[in-house]
Amino acid sequence: MNETMVCAVGNVATRPVHREMATGESTRFRLAVTSRYWDREKGTWADGHTNFFTVWANRQLAANAAASLTVGDPVIVQGRLKVRTEMREGQQGWMSADIDAVAIGHDLTRGTSAFQRRQRTEQAAGAVAQDRPEPNWETPPGDSADERADVAQQRHEPVAVT
Secondary structure, eight states, X not given: OOOOEEEEEEEEOXXXXXEEETTEEEEEEEXXXXXXXXXXXXXXXXXXXXXXXXXXXXXXXXXXXXXXXXTTOEEEEEEEEEEEEEXXXXXXXXXXXXXXXXXXXXXXXXXXXXXXXXXXXXXXXXXXXXXXXXXXXXXXXXXXXXXXXXXXHHHTOOOOOO
8 A cells, every 4th residue: 555656757778578477477577767967067967867667567568568668668657666685695785676567668758659459358358348337427317517516506506516
């Protein structure tokens, strides 16, 4: 509930590594996020510090990320930030910043992308259709905004607009 959600905009820095494990699919890659600033002395944009994050994607997001991402792609990653301190090779204080991705997409401010929906198997598609009835999108009588306003006006009550 009190997790740190972040949205990072950067470039895929390493080839995505995809694994199929007993718990499901997993894909990881490194994300390079470089700040840019206006250098007044030179009159040009300059690169600032680069932060690196290890991005972890699971289940269907893992499969889609592995099929869609290559090194250098501009991406936007949203997910839970996990900062860990570990001991490696006798040195304590080694830190890593990981993002457990909820969503990953190409950054369309820097190029175009062609979305392709994943095809579901017939068995899975049939199971979903049987499990969920079609929703009723009609507004029940007496529940429209106009009807609520009319009733409120008759009662001389303030109208809440939603």
